Every structure is written in structure tokens, then in C-alpha cells.
Amino acid sequence: MNADTDMTAAHSPARGLRGAGDAVTGHAISCRDIVVRFFSERRSVTAISGLSLDVPEGEFLTLLGPSGCGKSTFLRVVADLLPPSSGLITVLGDKPSRARANGDVAFVFQDAALMPWRTVLQNIELPLEIAGKSTREHRVRTMELLDLVGLRGSENAYPNELSGGMRQRVSIARALIGNPRVLLMDEPFSALDEIVRDRLNDEIRRIWKETKLTILFVTHSIYEAAYLGERVLVLSANPGRVRDIVPVPLPYERTLEARETPEFVSLAARLRRTLETC
């Protein structure tokens, strides 16, 4: 699919776009002509230029693109960590600040950033404590999350006793403790070896299916982007723009063997060709 064609369709009134702050039914994220510029004394950088996109609620969207094309910047805009210089964005039909205040958006970064002096359980419960909620009242939920991320039995371990993959599982559970509806993941598995990464790829798809979250997942791996996503958003650099939005022709139920199918191989080849021209 050509991104420009898709964006034209997305602009049509039939898709229900209204002004910022108005509800856009069914879209977890809706943005039009987002521009992000950074200014310093010496120079200004246009990190994102004219980005328009609709992400239906419940979609698993992966983001690919060369270094510096604005992937992390875009996630920061969605999370209300950075206001766009211009353009409209709604998250769950409202301003990003509202979605953030409601706890509807959570972030997982490349570095799990756990508190070394807190156990697995205490790290997962940290957002509850910050929000002034009772960890005791939420203990059932915390235990469910430990099951969801496969860490039951390790709740009393400290981060230095965990593998890199386990630490990322803790950070995923910590992100999910507040019941977000949108999960932003910025290269969460890129520091892990391939076998662990494969396992976590399967797990994050399972978590996505069980929780029905909307996930935006940034990666530098063509294979990860193609395996995880329902669509792959490819951004080009200087400035960051939508280069292509590619639907993934794999079934909803996937196993890693799907990567050996002709559909997957030709998708990966298409993504590689697109990336080469970014």
C-alpha cells in the first residue's frame, strides 16, 4: 500500500476525523500533519514532518526506519512527553495529556530501568505506589501480571539476579500494572540475544492477544517488525516522514515458523527494499 494513498483515504470525512479533542471512534491514535522541530542555539532539526496516521484501537503496529527518522520522537508525542510543533493528535479520541492523566498510555524502553534495590514484585508495583494506590489491594492483579509475563516464582528476586530477558518482562509487567490501553515499546528487545528475542516476540504477541491492547513497537529488525505487526509503518529520515504503511499478510495466530513462509519472505524483502530508499 502506498502511504500517500492511505493518508488520502484517512483524510476523508467518512473516516470521522474532527478537530483535536474530538472523539474519533475506534482510533487509538489519530494524527494529522504532525511536525516536530527541535531548536538549539546552534541549529534547528525537523525530526518529524507532516506525519498523518490512524491506528485503530487494538492494532499491533510496528515502526521501522533508519536511525534518526523520528521513531522515538513520535512515541514521545503520543505519550504526551513532547508536544508537536504543529499538527493534530488524538489518543483514544482525546488530547494526549488526557490519555496520560487517565493512565491509558504506558511506555517500555530498550533499557528495563529497574530499581536495583527493589524486588521484582516491588518494581512492578512502583507505579501503584507513585499513584498513591494500595499495593495490597492490587496484589491479585500483580500476581496475574506475573503469570502473564511468565515471572511467577521470581517475584522476590532482585534485578541483578535476573537475565536481560527477565528484566524486560518485569518492565512490561510494570507498564501494564496501571491497565493502559496503549502500550508504546521503543526497541524493547534490541539488547537481547536472538533466541531470547524470539521467545519474547512470541510472548508479546500472546500478551497483546490476551490484553487487546494497542501496541506501537519500534524496532530496527525487519524480521521483528514483520513478525509482530498487523501493519508495519516505515518512516524515512531527514526529516521523518511516512514512507510506507505495509499490511502484514500473516494469520492472527502466528508461530515463529511463519518466518519461513513465502509471504513472510516477500514481505521482508519489500521492507528491506523500502528501507534502502529511506
Ligand SMILES: Nc1ncnc2c1ncn2[C@@H]1O[C@H](COP(=O)(O)OP(=O)(O)OP(=O)(O)O)[C@@H](O)[C@H]1O
Ligand atoms: N531532545 C532533542 N533535542 C534536539 N534534537 C533531538 C532531540 N530528540 C531527538 N532529536 C533529533 O530528532 C531526530 C529524531 O530523533 P529520534 O530519537 O526520534 O530518532 P529515532 O528514529 O528514534 O532514532 P534511533 O533509531 O537511532 O533510535 C534526530 O535528528 C535527533 O537528533
Ligand SMILES: [Mg+2]
Ligand atoms: Mg529511537
